[in-house]
Amino acid sequence: xxxxxxxxxxxxxxxxxxxxxxxxxxxxxxxxxxxxxxxxxxxxxxxxxxxxxxxxxxxxxxxxxxxxxxxxxxxxxxxxxxxxxxxxxxxxxxxxxxxxxxxxxxxxxxxxxxxxxxxxxxxxxxxxxxxxxxxxxxxxxxxxxxxxxxxxxxxxxxxxxxxxxxxxxxxxxxxxxxxxxxxxxxxxxxxxxxxxxxxx
Numbered sequence: 001x002x003x004x005x006x007x008x009x010x011x012x013x014x015x016x017x018x019x020x021x022x023x024x025x026x027x028x029x030x031x032x033x034x035x036x037x038x039x040x041x042x043x044x045x046x047x048x049x050x051x052x053x054x055x056x057x058x059x060x061x062x063x064x065x066x067x068x069x070x071x072x073x074x075x076x077x078x079x080x081x082x083x084x085x086x087x088x089x090x091x092x093x094x095x096x097x098x099x100x101x102x103x104x105x106x107x108x109x110x111x112x113x114x115x116x117x118x119x120x121x122x123x124x125x126x127x128x129x130x131x132x133x134x135x136x137x138x139x140x141x142x143x144x145x146x147x148x149x150x151x152x153x154x155x156x157x158x159x160x161x162x163x164x165x166x167x168x169x170x171x172x173x174x175x176x177x178x179x180x181x182x183x184x185x186x187x188x189x190x191x192x193x194x195x196x197x198x199x200x
Contacts, residue, residue, distance in 0.1 A: 077155070077160055077161025077162075077163075077164060078160065078161065079151055079154055079155035079158070079160040079161055079165065080152065080155035080156075080160060080161020080162060080163065080164030080165035080168065081161055081164050082151055083147075083148045083149075083151035083152035083155055083161075083164065083165055083168035083169075083172075084148070084152075084164040084165075084167050084168040084171070086144045086145075086147050086148035086151065086168065086172070087144075087145065087148035087149075087152070087167070087168040087169075087171035087172040087175065088171060089144055090141045090144035090145040090148060090171075090172055090175040091145075091171050091172070091174060091175035091178050092178075094137050094138075094140060094141035094144070094175070094179060095137075095141075095175075095178045095179050095182040095183075096182075097133065097137040098133075098134050098137040098138065098141075098179055098182060098183045098186070099182045099183065099185075099186035100133075100186070101130045101131070101133040101134040101137065101186075102130075102134060102182070102183045102184070102185075102186035102187040102190065103186040103187070103189055103190035103193075104127060104130040104190060105124075105127045105130045105131060105134065105187055105190060106186070106187040106188060106189065106190025106191035106192075106193070106194060107190035107191070107193050107194040108126045108127040108130065108190075108194065109124070109126060109127055109191070109194070134183065137179075138179065141175060141176070141179055142176075144172075144175075145172040145173075145175045145176065146172075148168045148169070148171070148172040149168070149169055149172045149173070151165075151168070152164075152165040152166070152167075152168035152169040152172065153165070153169065155168075156169075
């Protein structure tokens with residue numbers, strides 16, 4: 001006499017998965033038997049009814065979740081640091097060179113400032129080397145400042161050192177004002193020193 005089960009309840013033993021099909025040997029192109037090809041993997045045994053089932057292969061990423069890396073970790077900040085270095089050179093080193101050259105120009109031309117001639121080259125001839133240094137420092141600072149602004153903007157857009165890039169743009173924008181403040185002050189100081197030397 002068989003076991004009578006209530007149709008409202010599942011059978012006492014869950015059905016088992018069928019066994020995998022047998023593997024058949026595969027012959028190579030020369031006719032020699034090769035290694036047997038394994039059959040498909042056996043299906044996982046079904047969990048008893050009412051049990052909590054975990055999906056096969058684990059849980060995946062929920063839909064709508066962005067799994068890309070954070071924007072702040074996109075490579076090193078080399079561009080931003082390079083732009084900041086160029087900006088600091090344009091705002092600090094170049095004005096110092098221009099200040100030294102301007103002081104020497106003023107010291108060598110105390111009399112030339114009071115002359116009424118219109119020939120600028122004649123006036124500046126006693127300090128032509130210092131004038132050349134001042135002009136070279138101006139154009140060098142201009143090139144470095146423009147390069148710092150361009151590289152800083154690229155670093156900000158590509159997030160390759162955003163903080164230093166912003167600092168580089170600000171410092172490079174202030175650099176021309178520093179230059180044109182330092183040069184006249186140094187020139188006036190040199191002129192005063194030249195007058196004192198002449199009167200002594």
